[in-house]
Amino acid sequence: MSEIKNIAVIGGGTMGNGICHVFAMNGFNVQLVETKQEFADRAMSTIEKNLDRMVKKEKISSDEKDATLEHINPNLDLPKAVSNADLIVEAVPEVYDLKKKIFEQVDEHAPDHAVIASNTSSISITKLAACTDRPEKFIGMHFFNPVPVMKLVEVINGLETDESVTELIMETTKKLGKVAVPANDSPGFVSNRVLMPMINEAIFCVYEGVATAENVDEVMKLGMAHPMGPLRLADFIGLDVCLDILDVLYEGFKDPKYRPCPLLVKMVDAGKLGDKTGEGFYKR
Secondary structure, X not given: OOXXXXXXXXXXXXXXXXXXXXXXXXXXXXXXXXXXXXXXHHHHHHHHHHHHHHHHOOOOOHHHHHHHHHOEEEEOOHHHHHOOOOEEEEOOXXXXXXXXXXXXXXXXXXXXXXXXXXXOOOOOHHHHHOOOOOHHHEEEEEEOOOOOOOOEEEEEEOOOOOHHHHHHHHHHHHHOOOEEEEEEOOOOOOHHHHHHHHHHHHHHHHHOOOOOHHHHHHHHHHHXXXXXXXXXXXXXXXXXXXXXXXXXXXXXXXXXXXXXXXXXXXXXXXXXXXXOOOEOOOEO
């Protein structure tokens, strides 16, 4: 296949609606797949608000906003949504069994030429690809939040990903105005393999009474030129997501250096998940 035109994005949450936004804004036809109408409506509302913000900042025109929204079709019927797709991007929560069920459905109903991608931030692309009968056409497209703003997309090759598929996805990513950086399948890939141990160590500093969350973040911002401290970033990502990724790293490498800090586990157990619940290391 020489070109991708029709996209199906499965999941309209924080990452999914952002992925729909950037594909549609760059002229792709997008099916936004959700399980309930209220979820689809919420995703479309978020996309419209984000586009309005771009119009206000004069990054796009009102006509470009309208054209973007016209390129997105909310759809509650997954088999129908993927039946004409050249590329399917999964963006549901980091639960392997949920993703497996989706990929089995996608594989059954998507055209033979279609490429299947996962936006997973840590689960093995090779393991997910094995849920389908086309592992050579399976790849990771790890976008970063907020998707319309962040330039990076990690393009992750599974064990059997065909080189031509990698090239096609790299080229497609560039059409979104993003920077595609390839990596091979490994727990946490590059970004989270480096980032999550740093966040975990910052949490240990608080846990052991070395410094407050505010002071840890201040050191990293002023001393290491980080735009956002690791604990503020953890709240933004979601402490539950951080814990899930650390668990994947810990299980994948069986190395104690990835052991999640007990304070992180305790905060997640208490429902203090960061920005999404209004309280984590900081109160919103």
